[in-house]
Amino acid sequence: MADHSALEFRNAGFHYPRCDWVFRNANLRIDGGITSILGPNGQGKTTLLRCIAGLTRLSEGTVTHDAAIGYVPQASASNFAYSVFDMVLMGRAKKVSAFATPSRADAARTREILERVGIAELATRSFAELSGGQRQLVLIARALVSDCNFLILDEPVSALDLRNQARVLELLRNLATEGMGILLTTHHPDHVLHLGGRAVVMRSVDDIRVGSVPELVTDDVLSELYGIDVVSTTVDDRGGPRTVLYTRYDTFADTAPAAPSLQKVFR
Numbered sequence: 384m385a386d387h388s389a390l391e392f393r394n395a396g397f398h399y400p401r402c403d404w405v406f407r408n409a410n411l412r413i414d415g416g417i418t419s420i421l422g423p424n425g426q427g428k429t430t431l432l433r434c435i436a437g438l439t440r441l442s443e444g445t446v447t448h449d450a451a452i453g454y455v456p457q458a459s460a461s462n463f464a465y466s467v468f469d470m471v472l473m474g475r476a477k478k479v480s481a482f483a484t485p486s487r488a489d490a491a492r493t494r495e496i497l498e499r500v501g502i503a504e505l506a507t508r509s510f511a512e513l514s515g516g517q518r519q520l521v522l523i524a525r526a527l528v529s530d531c532n533f534l535i536l537d538e539p540v541s542a543l544d545l546r547n548q549a550r551v552l553e554l555l556r557n558l559a560t561e562g563m564g565i566l567l568t569t570h571h572p573d574h575v576l577h578l579g580g581r582a583v584v585m586r587s588v589d590d591i592r593v594g595s596v597p598e599l600v601t602d603d604v605l606s607e608l609y610g611i612d613v614v615s616t617t618v619d620d621r622g623g624p625r626t627v628l629y630t631r632y633d634t635f636a637d638t639a640p641a642a643p644s645l646q647k648v649f650r
């Protein structure tokens with residue numbers, strides 16, 4: 384698996400028809416390893432991902448990459464009556480020539496990935512009848528079976544219970560160790576600390592920062608980004624001291640969202 388793929392935005396901007404810019408003047412380089420995108424609701428995380436994956440065309444600027452991208456959308460309700468096995472097998476479509484049927488090797492790879500994602504027992508179930516969390520795991524499997532080398536995931540754990548969140552985080556870390564590039568959006572800064580690597584912080588239309596997680600994902604940045612007090616503390620974990628985040632939910636009413644003073648935090 385290649386470990387040198389990079390995604391690059393130059394002077395990139397996007398707006399929906401007859402709407403304001405979602406982002407503009409974005410210059411970002413995202414290398415292999417794990418990169419997590421943080422930003423408030425509606426800031427443009429999904430739009431940015433879709434532009435990087437080539438599913439949505441930029442309004443200005445360029446996006447370049449040399450990666451085979453696997454895209455995992457947010458899991459949503461579905462009427463697809465396909466079995467889970469067939470849904471995942473469809474991820475092989477690019478590998479199967481037109482009018483050909485999937486080979487034994489395609490089916491074997493599908494079984495292997497179902498095992499790896501921990502959903503082998505769902506193989507014969509109808510995708511339409513799955514829970515949101517189960518669907519999310521199936522969509523991850525469908526991207527992986529394409530043998531991509533850069534996985535782009537939109538809120539991959541948003542519908543998952545704690546154990547399945549841990550399962551997906553572990554899977555992403557292992558894939559990154561094997562050389563897969565990982566780019567994800569999340570509303571869980573604690574997951575970003577756990578994953579390490581790099582972060583993209585979407586602060587405003589023309590203020591998108593990239594940096595290492597320790598440098599960028601700090602109390603001050605998070606508090607100003609979400610407009611609520613977030614404090615980090617150190618706990619003794621089995622592996623030694625670990626930084627964890629504590630959100631002071633009771634500060635909701637007295638904290639202004641996204642204060643302009645964020646500039647000083649980034650300086």
Ligand SMILES: Nc1ncnc2c1ncn2[C@@H]1O[C@H](COP(=O)(O)OP(=O)(O)OP(=O)(O)O)[C@@H](O)[C@H]1O
Binds near residue numbers: 400425431
């Ligand atoms: N099809 C569309 N047409 C017009 N505006 C859109 C469309 N899709 C999204 N938007 C707007 O673009 C902005 C960015 O949306 P996007 O879904 O990328 O944000 P996000 O950061 O992923 O949000 P969330 O965290 O809530 O998932 C929002 O203001 C949203 O209302």
